[in-house]
Amino acid sequence: MIKRAISLRKRSTEAEKLLWQHLRSRQLEGLKFRRQQPIDNYIVDFVCLEKRIIIEVDGGQHAVEKEKDIKRDDYLEKNGFRVLRFWNNDVLTNIDGTLEIIRRNCLNHPPLTPPVKGGGIKGENSRK
Template identity: 60%
Template sequence: MKPRHPLQNFARELRNNSTDVERLLWRHLRNRQLEGVKFRRQQPIETYIVDFISFEKKIVIELDGGQHLENREYDQQRDDCLRANGYRVLRFWNNEVIDNIDGVLEVIRACCIAMAPPPPNPRPLGAGE
């Protein structure tokens, strides 16, 4: 049996108490609605819990409220850690999600397309014959 991440219980609590803005974005990301990409919400990665993540595309989406103005150094350390683990980090202010959800979704969509895995190599001619 796979051991649980130490932050798993806290992540579950955050999922159960999500903000209005998180719920708004989640309505558009859940069930592979965006480019067929699976996203999870409130997922532990190392010592952090990210708002949304696609393991498949290696994309993290963070929603920032006013408290992030005071925590820029922490956010930078967090982003550096996530990037070191191969993730692309997209950050949006809460008001961006509320006032321009279509624009936010288009940025996420473009990132999903850009992070697409390369197509499989075709078999060389004569292979398997």
């Protein structure tokens, strides 16, 4: 899963690259975001673990894969995450509006209690 995440980072879309330029190094409200982060059996585009916000930047293939996305979002939301989805075109043509939506959601989404032991992000608190 880690190797796949690294591969996805290397093959980021233009929209993902642009958004990452604005999220990295705590530029948005001092919050730390990670990109292409494994969470259980999924790899999310961006996540702020402190606020439990996931950001997905979708291309045209997601119009076809709606059912898969719904199942994935349901799973992540049941584990305490809020999932925000943006189309590539929206990020590329309105980065300020995209960032404002992310900022508002982060400020209005208090951190949740961590999931029960054994849940959540694999490896974060697990023993090797």
